[in-house]
Every structure is written in structure tokens, then in C-alpha cells.
Amino acid sequence: MIERLGLKSPFGPRKSESLSATLIRNISSVLALTLVFILLLTYWQSATKVETEVGSALAIAEKTVRKVVQEIAHDDDPRLQLVRLVRVFDGNRHVKVTFAEAGPSPQRISSFVAPVEELPNWFYAIMAGVPDVVRVELPGDLARFGAMELKADQRSEVEEVWEDFLLRLAILSVFCALVATLVYVTVGRALAPLPNLSTAFERLGGGDYDVRVAETGPTELVRLCSGFNEMATRLGDMETANRRLNDQLATVQEEERADLARDLHDEVSPFLFSVEVDASTIRNMSQAPDRKAVLERADAIRVAIAHMNKHVRSILGRLRPTVHLEFGLASAIETLVDSWKLRDPKVTFNVEVDDLGGTAKEDAVIHGIVREAVSNAFKHGRPTRIDVAVTSEADGARVVVKDDGGGLAPGGTPGGTGGGFGLIAMRERVTALGGTVEIRNSETPAGVTVDVRLPIGETSAAFDGSADPEVG
Ligand SMILES: Nc1ncnc2c1ncn2[C@@H]1O[C@H](COP(=O)(O)OP(=O)(O)OP(=O)(O)O)[C@@H](O)[C@H]1O
């Protein structure tokens, strides 16, 4: 959705960036954000801890000092006791105690705080707050000696936090490095087949249908690779079938031309010759008129021309069969049958064509079915009778062409292995219109029945009529 609106997703692949690089970039960003979040949380926790620890140490120290100064109020040498009290705090990690003496020569006697070993100043600056100071006034007579001052010292506590911080940072860094390495290795391995696949696609696009890819890697890629291999196999098969169909088409056209040449040679040329002879004879007879002989020659010319006319129409019908569809399907099938009758008058045709009310395209497909089935009967069998029935049924049209030419050769699969194109093309066209084709042997008399069921009035976009449905 983001991509479609033209907005760029920050997690999407950048221009010419590989998928694995995108994944690693995104995962590294998430890890870096997690690291920052954990460090902020650590900072907040540590700052609170420093404040609490140092605050409670100062409170305990104050309580101790107040208690001790009460006790030493009656001592013989209170000053000495006060100095001793300061020394008691020597080495304390959190509190520095100072005895601020009063009098003509005031001195400040302080305890020393436990030293810190390695604490960067910048870290101390961000962790430490303003140190608390507590002044304890000495009671009664002791007040003349001065006062005690207690000052919180955070360095030691911050050093603890610093060490803790270093440890956490090390653990997190190792964790992030391990995750990044693991992701890099896993993604790298998982996507390893992709470059091969993209090369294979390029080769396939270039027309190399023998290309295959190894089906390895994660399940999704295995499925993708096996889908690719299947597609390449199918494309290869389709190309082979296409080449075969083109060869067949060329052969069919060649046969058709030879057929037409034979018809012209056998059925038209001799008659043209006889017309020429008759015309010359009439010319010679006109010198010594013999009316009866002239009439006979003229009749002979008329018969010859009628014969040629019939054949020329038949040839035209074979060259442009759809022309006849302009006069309806029944008329076109009749013309088709007539042309076969002319070629082989011994064969009896029994034709029944209902008015289907189909579209021109549907009529053309039905005409093509009848043409191919009748042509196959003559080509592959020795028929004496052919029944053609185009009937209207509740769910469309039914076209049945039944011959008694002997039947399919044993073991032969019509439209399958014989190298023929006609039945394949018939099946393709009928299936594209949502119909079915059944080709079966009939027993008595032995022959072949082509049985097609076709929905009518539902011509789909699968067949736009641009291809010649008569091919085959
Ligand atoms: N009426 C039939 N009688 C006997 N065999 C047939 C008949 N119709 C089809 N066949 C068999 O089925 C095969 C396939 O027929 P198909 O029409 O597909 O091819 P073809 O006629 O050999 O070649 P094409 O139609 O491409 O010119 C034929 O080779 C033939 O063996």
C-alpha cells in the first residue's frame, strides 16, 4: 500500500540493494534501537541507585555523628574525641566528614574517602548529581570547638555503576554480534538459490527452455524452483508442439494445394480442351452447315462448362469455406458434403442440421468439426456411409459425425500420438468454448464416431474468431 501511494517504506529494499542486505540492514537497525533503549533504561536505573545509596549512607553517617557527639560532650578532651570521630570515617566510600574548628586559628580536619580506580570524567559528569552537604552543630559546650560537616561523595558508587555498565555493554555487544552473524549466515544460505533462479529466468526469457534450477534451500524456495522447472518443461513442450503444428500446417497446405492441382488437372483441364476442340469444330462446320451436329457440339460445350462450373465452385468452397456460412450453417455443411460427393460419389451421406441460432463464430467452429471429421473418414478409412447430425439440445449443440470406414487403427490414440493435428485443433477449439469432444470406435458397422457437445450463445473471449477455425 505504501509503495502504491509512492511513499517509500524505510524498511523496504533500496535501489539496487539485495534482499539479504535489506534484511540485515533492518535487523541491525532493530538491534541498535534495542541497545539504545537498554542503555537509557540502565542510565535511569543507575542514576536512581547512586542517589539512593549515597543518600542512605549520608543519613546513617549523620545519625552516627550526632550520637557520638552526644556521648563525648562530657569527655575530658572533647576536641581529641572529635578528631578521632573524623578518623573513624577514613576510607568510607560515600561520606566525607570534616571537623570545622572554630577559634583564633581554625582548622579543617577531614576524613579521606576511599579512592576510585578508573572512572572517566564524562561518565561521572552524566551520572552524578550535586552532592548533599549536612552540617551538624555541636551540642552545648562543644559548640565552641566548631561544627561537623558531612558531604556525600558519589564517585565510588558511580564507579560501581561504570563497571556494571561496561559489563552490560560487553554482553549486549556480543549478543548483537552473534544475532547479526546468525542472521547473515542464515539469510545468505536461505537465499543462495535466488541468483541461480534469476539467471535461469533470464535464460528462459531468451528462449532457452532446457534451463533448470536445483531444487534446494528452504521449502518456499524449493517450491519456487520446482514451479520454475515445471514451467520451463511446459514451455519447452509447448514450443515443440508449436513447431510440430507449424510443420503439420505446412504439410496440410501442401496437400491441399496438390489436391486442388489434381482437381484442376483432372476435372477442368480436359473439359477446357474439349470445349476448345468443340469450338473449332463448330467453326469448321459453319462453312457447310449441319445444324444437328452444331447443336450436339454446343450441348457438349454446355455440359463441359456445367461440369467445370461445379468443380470450380467446389474448389472455391475448399479455398474459402467460411464464405458458405453467410448462407447459414446448414447450407455450408451441404456444400461441404456436396464437394465430397463429387470426389467420391459411391459414399452415401445422411445429413441432418438443426437451426441452432448460434453466432457466426460458433457456426464456424461446428463447420470446422464436420469438415475435419468427414475429411478424416475419407483420409483414414474406406467409408460407404457417413452420417452428419448437428442437433440442438437443452445445454447447447451436439455434433455427431459417424462413418463406417473401418475404425481407428488398433492402439492408435486419435489426436494423440499419430502426429495428426486435426483432432488436437478440434479439441482445443471446443474446449476453449467450454465444450467436450469424444472420439470412439463404433462396432457394427466398424467405424469412427466423433461426438461433440458445445454450449451455444456463450462464445467467450477465449475464442475471438481471429484465428481460422477451419484449420486442420
Ligand atoms: N475417421 C477415422 N477413421 C480412422 N482413423 C481415424 C479417423 N479419424 C482419425 N483417425 C485416426 O486418428 C489420427 C489423428 O487424426 P487427426 O485428424 O488428428 O490427424 P490426421 O488426419 O492424421 O492429420 P491432419 O488432420 O493434421 O491432416 C489419424 O492419424 C488416424 O489414425
Ligand SMILES: [Mg+2]
Ligand atoms: Mg485429420
